[in-house]
Amino acid sequence: xxxxxxxxxxxxxxxxxxxxxxxxxxxxxxxxxxxxxxxxxxxxxxxxxxxxxxxxxxxxxxxxxxxxxxxxxxxxxxxxxxxxxxxxxxxxxxxxxxxxxxxxxxxxxxxxxxxxxxxxxxxxxxxxxxxxxxxxxxxxxxxxxxxxxxxxxxxxxxxxxxxxxxxxxxxxxxxxxxxxxxxxxxxxxxxxxxxxxxxxxxxxxxxxxxxxxxxxxxxxxxxxxxxxxxxxxxxxxxxxxxxxxxxxxxxxxxxxxxxxxxxxxxxxxxxxxxxxxxxxxxxxxxxxxxxxxxxxxxxxxxxxxxxxxxxxxxxxxxxxxxxxxxxxxxxxxxxxxxxxxxxxxxxxxxxxxxxxxxxxxxxxxxxxxxxxxxxxxxxxxxxxxxxxxxxxxxxxxxxxxxxxxxxxxxxxxxxxxxxxxxxxxxxxxxxxxxxxxxxxxxxxx
Amino acid sequence: xxxxxxxxxxxxxxxxxxxxxxxxxxxxxxxxxxxxxxxxxxxxxxxxxxxxxxxxxxxxxxxxxxxxxxxxxxxxxxxxxxxxxxxxxxxxxxxxxxxxxxxxxxxxxxxxxxxxxxxxxxxxxxxxxxxxxxxxxxxxxxxxxxxxxxxxxxxxxxxxxxxxxxxxxxxxxxxxxxxxxxxxxxxxxxxxxxxxxxxxxxxxxxxxxxxxxxxxxxxxxxxxxxxxxxxxxxxxxxxxxxxxxxxxxxxxxxxxxxxxxxxxxxxxxxxxxxxxxxxxxxxxxxxxxxxxx
Numbered sequence: 192x193x194x195x196x197x198x199x200x201x202x203x204x205x206x207x208x209x210x211x212x213x214x215x216x217x218x219x220x221x222x223x224x225x226x227x228x229x230x231x232x233x234x235x236x237x238x239x240x241x242x243x244x245x246x247x248x249x250x251x252x253x254x255x256x257x258x259x260x261x262x263x264x265x266x267x268x269x270x271x272x273x274x275x276x277x278x279x280x281x282x283x284x285x286x287x288x289x290x291x292x293x294x295x296x297x298x299x300x301x302x303x304x305x306x307x308x309x310x311x312x313x314x315x316x317x318x319x320x321x322x323x324x325x326x327x328x329x330x331x332x333x334x335x336x337x338x339x340x341x342x343x344x345x346x347x348x349x350x351x352x353x354x355x356x357x358x359x360x361x362x363x364x365x366x367x368x369x370x371x372x373x374x375x376x377x378x379x380x381x382x383x384x385x386x387x388x389x390x391x392x393x394x395x396x397x398x399x400x401x402x403x404x405x406x407x408x409x410x411x412x413x414x415x416x417x418x419x420x421x422x423x424x425x426x427x428x429x430x431x432x433x434x435x436x437x438x439x440x441x442x443x444x445x446x447x448x449x450x451x452x453x454x455x456x457x458x459x460x461x462x463x464x465x466x467x468x469x470x471x472x473x474x475x476x477x478x479x480x481x482x483x484x485x486x487x488x489x490x491x492x493x494x495x496x497x498x499x500x501x502x503x504x505x506x507x508x509x510x511x512x513x514x515x516x517x518x519x520x521x522x523x524x525x526x527x528x529x530x531x532x533x534x535x536x537x538x539x540x541x542x543x544x545x546x547x548x549x550x551x552x553x554x555x556x557x558x559x560x561x562x563x564x565x566x567x568x569x570x571x572x573x574x575x576x577x578x579x580x581x582x583x584x585x586x587x588x589x590x591x592x593x594x595x596x597x598x599x600x601x602x603x604x605x606x607x608x609x610x611x612x613x614x615x616x617x618x619x620x621x622x623x624x625x626x627x628x629x630x631x632x633x634x635x636x
Numbered sequence: 637x638x639x640x641x642x643x644x645x646x647x648x649x650x651x652x653x654x655x656x657x658x659x660x661x662x663x664x665x666x667x668x669x670x671x672x673x674x675x676x677x678x679x680x681x682x683x684x685x686x687x688x689x690x691x692x693x694x695x696x697x698x699x700x701x702x703x704x705x706x707x708x709x710x711x712x713x714x715x716x717x718x719x720x721x722x723x724x725x726x727x728x729x730x731x732x733x734x735x736x737x738x739x740x741x742x743x744x745x746x747x748x749x750x751x752x753x754x755x756x757x758x759x760x761x762x763x764x765x766x767x768x769x770x771x772x773x774x775x776x777x778x779x780x781x782x783x784x785x786x787x788x789x790x791x792x793x794x795x796x797x798x799x800x801x802x803x804x805x806x807x808x809x810x811x812x813x814x815x816x817x818x819x820x821x822x823x824x825x826x827x828x829x830x831x832x833x834x835x836x837x838x839x840x841x842x843x844x845x846x847x848x849x850x851x852x853x854x855x856x857x858x859x860x861x862x863x864x865x866x867x868x869x870x871x872x873x874x875x876x877x878x879x880x881x882x883x884x885x886x887x888x889x890x891x892x893x894x895x896x897x898x899x900x901x902x903x904x905x906x907x908x909x910x911x912x913x914x915x916x917x918x919x920x921x922x923x924x925x926x927x928x929x
Contacts, residue, residue: 289679289890289893292680293680293895311680311893314678315678315680400874401871455764457762457763457782457784458785459785459873460763460873460874461762469764601891602894605891609875609876612875613874616785616787618874618875619875
């Protein structure tokens with residue numbers, strides 16, 4: 192073999208290896224089945240349940256601790272059961288779940304998001320129905336109404352929610368006091384707050400829009416306040432249209448805010464964590480984010496108390512002439528637990544999920560600061576004031592609009608997220624934004 | 637020994653394990669990817685055969701061609717940067733002080749994982765606290781750009797760490813090739829009165845031309861299928877301004893659950909890489925191998 196032929200051969204191999212390793216490799220191994228241990232599922236015998244979740248000890252210390260504690264308790268009560276955890280960060284978790292599902296290797300128990308996110312999994316028959324757990328004694332009537340519905344398809348519930356999130360605007364009281372600002376009640380007042388902060392060199396709002404769903408929250412609220420929650424819901428479901436003048440106006444309001452320098456510099460290149468850092472470092476005055484951030488402002492021991500004392504929240508202000516109600520929230524059940532349909536230890540996994548959800552509901556607010564989807568008795572627990580206030584707001588909520596990227600089908604959700612980045616980056620006009628959405632929703636998936 | 641090797645079964649026995657591996661891990665998935673590309677498939681349910689629809693759609697997909705354009709730019713940029721690496725390798729292989737230490741310094745980025753490099757450069761490019769913008773501010777620049785958020789800057793901002801990452805690799809290859817050239821040839825040239833420039837251009841470069849061709853192919857093909865740093869640093873954003881073919885393929889398959897279309901994009905990417913390799917080999921083919929010894 193001549194030298195050049197050999198090099199050519201080697202190069203070819205090299206090229207082929209690298210080009211397709213990304214998507215080719217994952218689709219193999221159809222035969223290996225679930226990741227379940229080879230232990231049999233007869234009661235009393237040793238059983239291993241694999242659980243995958245998204246609370247690493249580093250970034251979600253409290254949740255991580257609570258999960259480990261519930262698992263430890265469960266293993267104590269059921270000595271034959273071993274629960275193995277696999278922990279990943281949010282985005283990596285989503286990606287890994289997709290890769291595992293393609294090769295049919297889902298963990299026995301895992302975390303899923305509601306509606307559009309879980310639809311392909313349910314349609315693919317990968318999640319086991321959990322309706323029997325809903326009617327069972329430990330969980331009967333325990334869920335806040337409207338939370339499990341987001342996880343049901345064709346009248347069957349495929350996951351049990353363990354979080355309920357709404358998104359307030361957190362603000363730094365000290366910065367507000369320094370510039371003699373009041374909490375804005377209307378959108379006009381909000382714009383004045385932005386103006387004052389921006390002219391004083393403070394970033395008004397912390398935003399990391401590389402992740403894109405972060406910017407989506409702003410659009411969702413503006414759409415809700417201007418056009419009303421129903422218009423938005425109908426547009427997403429396809430029965431309405433994104434051409435609605437209110438929705439287009441909401442998109443142009445986003446660009447008005449960008450023009451006013453409402454968001455920190457370079458937001459389109461920053462991840463949510465980097466955006467959040469601007470708020471935590473007190474360089475930005477406001478931060479619109481889900482209630483999953485509450486522990487960082489109340490209980491997380493790693494955050495200085497001096498900073499926590501400065502954090503307050505307000506509801507997204509109403510827009511003059513808009514159809515939205517100040518008590519309507521963007522949010523929804525956060526994550527839920529699913530059981531894999533192909534799990535070799537499905538019965539044990541279901542029993543564990545039932546135990547997990549009820550224990551989580553009792554302890555999550557106090558230990559991890561997470562608002563569960565099961566009802567919380569605020570009088571029984573010693574809670575930080577921020578929690579009590581928000582839980583009370585939750586009781587007054589008129590409606591909860593589910594996060595757009597969760598509500599939409601995966602394909603449309605990607606278009607929505609990309610267009611959000613384009614809208615914030617002023618690479619698309621509000622009209623183009625509406626047109627692309629319309630096209631994506633009509634196309635379906 | 638000859639007797640053993642003349643038995644076809646024995647040969648097969650030795651070749652089989654690696655052949656099976658390479659078939660199972662590389663060639664069969666390629667064929668399958670090509671097949672998936674002919675289907676409508678969300679990665680979970682059943683597939684529907686749609687023929688060449690995905691490929692037809694791909695050829696008309698402006699977002700894909702935009703990302704292909706970015707990949708080509710990266711390939712061009714990497715190709716040009718090879719000249720720089722060659723220069724550095726030529727200098728290093730000369731008798732200069734500290735060449736050994738410099739060689740090691742250049743190699744270090746290659747030893748880091750891509751994600752670590754990405755995190756490092758994210759900190760450098762941070763719009764307010766980043767090293768780069770802090771430096772610019774202290775030099776009196778009023779409003780330094782947000783490197784990764786400006787559609788017009790983001791590609792350049794990404795190319796720099798990519799070039800930095802691979803510099804050591806190519807310098808090392810060139811350095812090794814240069815060290816392989818017999819000292820006696822240079823000695824003879826020097827006696828004949830050739831200056832260092834003439835020695836480099838007339839003797840050393842022609843003798844390492846095969847290596848240069850290989851590195852051109854490596855860098856061009858490597859750039860065409862480049863993924864990791866871009867995925868971590870910008871995720872193709874903002875608004876597709878730094879999307880490359882591989883990240884586009886990934887998004888279609890794993891974010892939009894369009895495995896058929898993603899596979900079609902992947903297969904197309906393979907074809908582009910093969911064509912690029914062929915063209916480069918063709919363009920740089922020489923009739924005879926130069927040998928001076």
